[in-house]
Amino acid sequence: MSKLVFITGATSGFGKACAEVFAANNWNIILNGRRLDRLQEIKTQLEEQYGVNIFLLPFDVQQKDEVFVAINSLPEEWQGIDVLVNNAGLALGRDHFDVADMEDWEIMIDTNLKGLLYVSRAVLPYMIKRNGGHVINLGSTAGKEAYENGNVYCASKAAVDSISKGMRIDLLQHKIKVTAIHPGAAETEFSMVRFKGDEDKAAAVYAGYTPLSAKDVADVIFYAATLPAHVCINDLVLTCTAQANSFYTYKGS
Template identity: 45%
Template sequence: MGRLQGKVVFITGASSGIGEACAREFAKEGAHLVLTARRLDRLEALKQELTQAHSDVQVLAAQLDVRDKIQIKNVVDSLPAPFKDVHVLVNNAGGAIGLDDLVDVSEEDIDFMLNTNVKGLVFVTQALVPGMIERQAGHVINVGSIAGKEAYSQGSIYCAAKHAVGAITKSLMIELVDTPVNVSCICPGLVDTEFSTVRFRGDKDKADNVYKGMQPLVAQDIAEIIVFTANRPPHVQIADLLVFPSAQAASKIVSRK
């Protein structure tokens, strides 16, 4: 039996991209899943796929906007018995809107990026970590970004949000050092998901141009690393991991053919 067999994994932003890929990879390990996102129809379809493919895996789909603290509390408080003891939290929900100079970023876009990437991550963590401490077992895995390690032009607010994720992760790790609860941050470079499509407000041509002439990472690449991180022995804590495609060396240093 694997270390994740029968453990409960709570994933935010599970309706697409890295979150969806994480659901598939954790299911392969026999973990039970709480899948959350704003798009419930996608979650239900994913739940059906996973339960059909893995007869030993239980899946709960719950509509959740991580920006809404009350909604988070309601979802966590209403988890039924098979899902109540969350062992792994994957804080994946996030995203960027726009690619603008700081002086041009709208308040609406600022609110979306800070509320989704920072406050939402904090709210979900606050809802689930006390239970991990009480049970003396658990793992918080935050999905960061190269944007949390290097600032770049026209990414000021998103970079600030992901720098905050890194700081929050480190602070939480220090606060939990006397407990068996582990904390990790996985920071991808260029990953071909819906991220760029959302950033460019649905403009697929602009989104595709981000990855033109190079082979980016895909969601499964990061999901496999997240599951590997969660699957370490309890005394092993992967604290901070930066992942690039081989054609990338920094946020804006990319080899294109």
């Protein structure tokens, strides 16, 4: 019997790569994202290529009412969620605290932090009913060490780290695993979003070294999701070989 994974922010980057990896391994998938046209394209591609079943659940994780209405309305056959991948998230701007755009702060907090909370709370009753499941939260090396001009983005990912620790403790009684995955530099749409479409600034982030790819991160997430029932990776930081942490990256030949 195929297992079921629910992936938020699945229209690009880590989320889309996760959908591809899970589908290639015969998992059925609930795909979430704001861009319905892209979700439909991914659904068609994966169903045709891998013969899996995919259910689309388009909503904005920032909108609490949308989240709960959508997840609470899941058909019964789609309620047996084995794994939730809380991937939806973003960085906006890279400015000093005193001049940063406060609207960027709001969006990051509402997506990276509150969105993760809303989706988790909405999905958990299905897992608790079955006395098992696995929540995988996407953090960042930015949540481990703050860096210049990272301020609120770093804070939002540090919150994901702390929330994951608290969830892990509180959900032990329900036999629900909680894993936090903290990637370093990865070449996706992330930097294009952060720099608001400035291609030169986005490209400069990855110049001089080979960063992680979305598939690299998705492969690690899939590995964590498929360990034996009694084994849980609690906290995992992954970087490319050129990167040590949020501060140190060797950009050489």
